[in-house]
Amino acid sequence: MPLRPFVVLNLDEARFECTFGRGCDGICCHNGRPPVYPEERDRIDAVLPRILPLMRSSARKLVERDGYFSRRMKAGQPSLRVDAGWCVFFNHGCVLHKLGIEEGDPFRYKPCICSLFPLDRRADKSWYVRQRGYAGEIWDLPCLTPGGSTPQAAISLHDELALASRIHSGSG
Ligand code: SF4
């Protein structure tokens, strides 16, 4: 079957701005339990000795003792563990993101679902930008309720859109 063109359904009207460090403390990682696919797990495991020192001490102890997966499954995959209400990899920001930036690619170690946020895919594989009032969005994050001065998602999500396009090309 020919590959459907990469289309983001509401890209013309969607607006988004991540204000982490400028008003948002990273609440999307609060109780965050993203699923982790096997190839993502392999990438994390390969650099875990470098990740551990970047983590909160309680999260590091937990991960050293019990690993970084919770008992919960999401999308058929194991999901990350939470410590003290935050994803174990959160420490004033995502340590997987920070390590990736050090190596020139912020998406290198983060679970795909975190890297793509707020882009998501419907069951029919069409892409859209998560926004309050669109596609039944229920997450009440302020960044999903943009105002008129919020940048257009087509511009602010340049890197995420490029990643989604690559994933789309690979998976159909
Ligand atoms: S994506 Fe939204 S909730 Fe997450 S850090 Fe950015 S502004 Fe905060």
Ligand code: SF4
């Ligand atoms: S992996 Fe990183 S971006 Fe994803 S929930 Fe955990 S801290 Fe947040």
